[in-house]
Amino acid sequence: xxxxxxxxxxxxxxxxxxxxxxxxxxxxxxxxxxxxxxxxxxxxxxxxxxxxxxxxxxxxxxxxxxxxxxxxxxxxxxxxxxxxxxxxxxxxxxxxxxxxxxxxxxxxxxxxx
Amino acid sequence: xxxxxxxxxxxxxxxxxxxxxxxxxxxxxxxxxxxxxxxxxxxxxxxxxxxxxxxxxxxxxxxxxxxxxxxxxxxxxxxxxxxxxxxxxxxxxxxxxxxxxxxxxxxxxxxxxx
Numbered sequence: 385x386x387x388x389x390x391x392x393x394x395x396x397x398x399x400x401x402x403x404x405x406x407x408x409x410x411x412x413x414x415x416x417x418x419x420x421x422x423x424x425x426x427x428x429x430x431x432x433x434x435x436x437x438x439x440x441x442x443x444x445x446x447x448x449x450x451x452x453x454x455x456x457x458x459x460x461x462x463x464x465x466x467x468x469x470x471x472x473x474x475x476x477x478x479x480x481x482x483x484x485x486x487x488x489x490x491x492x493x494x495x496x497x
Numbered sequence: 498x499x500x501x502x503x504x505x506x507x508x509x510x511x512x513x514x515x516x517x518x519x520x521x522x523x524x525x526x527x528x529x530x531x532x533x534x535x536x537x538x539x540x541x542x543x544x545x546x547x548x549x550x551x552x553x554x555x556x557x558x559x560x561x562x563x564x565x566x567x568x569x570x571x572x573x574x575x576x577x578x579x580x581x582x583x584x585x586x587x588x589x590x591x592x593x594x595x596x597x598x599x600x601x602x603x604x605x606x607x608x609x610x611x
Contacts, residue, residue: 427501427587427602428540473539484555485600489539
């Protein structure tokens with residue numbers, strides 16, 4: 385079945401460092417891909433999404449490119465801030481597949497000042 | 498604009514008790530979802546609803562019951578709580594099923610079963 389695998393955390397970086405959080409997926413068709421972020425004590429909120437191959441989603445300095453050839457959707461940011469400390473979830477949803485979204489297990493990110 | 502709210506935010510109960518977690522959204526979204534979040538498992542879908550009076554099971558539905566008599570409300574009931582149901586529960590909604598649409602999450606309910 386469909387699945388999402390993301391790198392295990394926690395990931396600890398210094399402020400202004402470059403961030404990559406890896407996400408790969410397994411799907412039989414052509415899924416839409418998402419990154420959600422969960423700040424401490426809050427629910428998840430959409431960070432960015434891409435609906436077809438080679439699309440790039442971007443928001444708040446974060447980017448991710450839908451790579452069908454490598455079945456990946458890695459999250460990147462050029463210069464992280466302390467306020468980026470959160471848990472990040474990669475997710476997919478596939479047309480005509482039970483109308484649900486599948487989440488990865490989440491990657492906790494700590495940014496040190 | 499209240500968005501999506503959950504109550505209570507924190508709940509402690511005992512094994513065997515019935516517990517109901519409430520979810521309310523003000524957007525008139527068609528779809529609503531219940532997830533549980535546990536360390537090492539990420540988010541797992543418990544139940545979802547495509548519209549009022551239409552519900553369907555998710556990945557981990559055993560021990561849970563839902564209803565949706567009104568579009569804006571989607572309560573989740575633990576019929577006889579067990580320790581394994583200690584978790585953080587999130588309600589979410591979307592205009593479609595989330596295939597290409599955004600899911601909007603509530604702030605969560607932290608449930609502890611003693």
